[in-house]
Amino acid sequence: MFERVDYYAGDPILGLVDKFVADSNPNKVNLGIGIYYDEDSKLPVLECVKTAEQRIADPISPRPYLPMAGLPGHRLACQNLLFGQDAAVLQEKRVATIATLGGSGALKVGAEFIHEWFPASKCYVSDPTWSNHIAIFEGSDVEVGTYPYYDTATSSIKFDEMLAFIAKLNKHDVVLLHPCCHNPTGMDLTHAQWDELLDIMKQHELIAFMDIAYQGFGQDMDHDAYAIRKAVALGLPVFVSNSFSKNLSLYGERVGGLSVVCPTAEEAERVFGQLNYAVRRIYTSPPSHGGRVVDIVMNDEALHQQWVGEVYGMRDRIKAMRLKLKSVLEANVPVRNFDYITKQNGMFSFTGLTPKQIERLQTEFGVYIVSNSRMCMAGLNVNNVDYVANAMAEVLKD
Ligand SMILES: Cc1[nH+]cc(COP(=O)(O)O)c(/C=N/[C@@H](CC(=O)O)C(=O)O)c1O
Numbered sequence: 001m002f003e004r005v006d007y008y009a010g011d012p013i014l015g016l017v018d019k020f021v022a023d024s025n026p027n028k029v030n031l032g033i034g035i036y037y038d039e040d041s042k043l044p045v046l047e048c049v050k051t052a053e054q055r056i057a058d059p060i061s062p063r064p065y066l067p068m069a070g071l072p073g074h075r076l077a078c079q080n081l082l083f084g085q086d087a088a089v090l091q092e093k094r095v096a097t098i099a100t101l102g103g104s105g106a107l108k109v110g111a112e113f114i115h116e117w118f119p120a121s122k123c124y125v126s127d128p129t130w131s132n133h134i135a136i137f138e139g140s141d142v143e144v145g146t147y148p149y150y151d152t153a154t155s156s157i158k159f160d161e162m163l164a165f166i167a168k169l170n171k172h173d174v175v176l177l178h179p180c181c182h183n184p185t186g187m188d189l190t191h192a193q194w195d196e197l198l199d200i201m202k203q204h205e206l207i208a209f210m211d212i213a214y215q216g217f218g219q220d221m222d223h224d225a226y227a228i229r230k231a232v233a234l235g236l237p238v239f240v241s242n243s244f245s246k247n248l249s250l251y252g253e254r255v256g257g258l259s260v261v262c263p264t265a266e267e268a269e270r271v272f273g274q275l276n277y278a279v280r281r282i283y284t285s286p287p288s289h290g291g292r293v294v295d296i297v298m299n300d301e302a303l304h305q306q307w308v309g310e311v312y313g314m315r316d317r318i319k320a321m322r323l324k325l326k327s328v329l330e331a332n333v334p335v336r337n338f339d340y341i342t343k344q345n346g347m348f349s350f351t352g353l354t355p356k357q358i359e360r361l362q363t364e365f366g367v368y369i370v371s372n373s374r375m376c377m378a379g380l381n382v383n384n385v386d387y388v389a390n391a392m393a394e395v396l397k398d
Contacts, residue, residue: 012131012370012371012372013034013131016032016033016368017030017033020032020368023366027366027384028368029366029368029380030368030379031369031376031380031388032368032379034183034213034378035246035379036246036249036378037378037381040381041384043251044314046307046310048303048304049249049250049293051303051306052293052296063289064288066285066291067276068098068279069097069279070285070286071288071294071295073291073296073299074255074257074286074295075099077257077298078257081221081298082225082228082240082242083095083228083259089232089261092265093268094262094263094268096259096262096268096269096271097258097272099255099256099286099294100256100258100279102244102245102254103213103243103256106211106242107132107133107136107241108136109278109279110258111136113260113278114174114239118172121142121173121174122170122173123144123174124146124169124176125146125147125176126182127150128149128350128372129146129178129183130184130211131372133211147162148162150187150350152352155187155339155343155352157189157193159193163197163200166201166206167203171206172205172206174206174209175209176211177211177227179212179224179225180224180225180227180346181348183214183374184348184350185348185374186343186344186345186349187350188218188345188346191226194227194230198231198234198236199234201236207236207238207239208236208237209238209239209240210231211240212240214347215242216247216311217247217311217314220312235263236261237261237262239260240258241257242256246347247311248294250293253287253290255286255291258275260275318377321381322344323342325341325385325389326338326342328386329341329389329392336396347378348374348376349377351369351373351392354398355371356398357398358373360395360398361391364391364395365394367387
């Protein structure tokens with residue numbers, strides 16, 4: 001009956017978790033999946049979340065279905081964070097926002113919407129990008145292509161090539177962009193480069209799909225949203241998928257959002273209705289617990305301020321680990337340039353290690369990084385950074 005069904009080869013990122021758990025090496029370090037671990041290699045529960053959880057727990061309340069679009073407070077939280085509190089585009093009611101099952105759910109609903117209402121549009125992702133971008137859009141029957149992005153030889157962005165390629169796309173083609181903390185390279189465009197790119201996209205009537213999963217881990221909440229707000233200012237059609245998995249450390253609660261910026265409030269109403277309908281046909285409504293945590297933390301002024309401070313604490317710890325890793329590697333492998341480690345933003349560093357070196361890191365040292373050479377810097381801490389640096393130095397001798 002099901003003999004024709006293909007075996008699933010496994011996910012290049014999630015599959016590493018199982019291998020890591022099964023590894024008996026006492027020194028093992030998981031630098032694969034994009035999860036923030038604290039100084040003690042523990043997944044943190046933010047203080048602001050603890051307070052929200054207490055409010056949800058006492059008094060305990062029933063758990064009715066949420067609206068298809070999720071809690072209004074969750075949706076408002078996404079809008080204020082992405083576009084800025086009281087932004088004109090919000091005052092004009094030109095943004096259709098739904099709460100989603102994490103950033104992944106936002107991408108899926110967005111891909112379904114594009115397939116249905118822009119059937120001729122192709123989606124172009126950066127080369128390289130988060131592997132699930134391609135799987136999600138292709139899973140919604142949207143044809144996916146890639147635009148030039150990262151130059152491995154120079155650890156930099158192929159900006160001129162990227163512009164030239166995007167300038168040749170067709171009207172209403174979708175360009176999937178990382179506003180900050182690019183996954184997997186960590187290399188971000190400068191504000192001047194964003195201005196140039198978005199202007200070309202405006203001229204060629206392209207659709208910007210901005211996937212922001214690490215807001216606050218780059219420079220700060222507003223700086224990290226620059227590309228989104230610039231696209232809005234230029235009057236581009238913008239889809240924004242956002243995730244609270246990392247910056248609220250709520251991975252398993254599956255909380256995110258999808259926003260679509262429209263030319264008029266009337267069109268936003270139309271889009272909002274179809275986003276609701278897409279949710280109904282995929283999963284009916286988002287989970288209530290995570291939505292309530294987002295609503296409480298993000299809309300209570302004191303908790304919101306506390307949250308921002310906690311995110312910047314995570315950001316700064318990662319930056320400190322980048323500096324430490326770079327200094328130990330420079331001391332151990334003086335012939336090699338490691339500037340890329342501190343040039344890159346957010347959780348990830350694209351190390352450029354070869355498959356053989358990656359394999360040795362894993363089998364000989366129990367250090368797990370993704371097969372494309374992406375390393376999650378948020379898995380480093382003062383207890384393991386020397387070990388990881390020495391292991392990298394060792395395999396780099398190959
Ligand atoms: C760019 C990007 N967008 C969306 C997501 C999905 O987030 P969520 O809200 O949890 O659905 C992730 C997750 N990335 C990490 C985990 C994963 O692969 O699912 C990662 O790259 O390791 C991203 O890195």
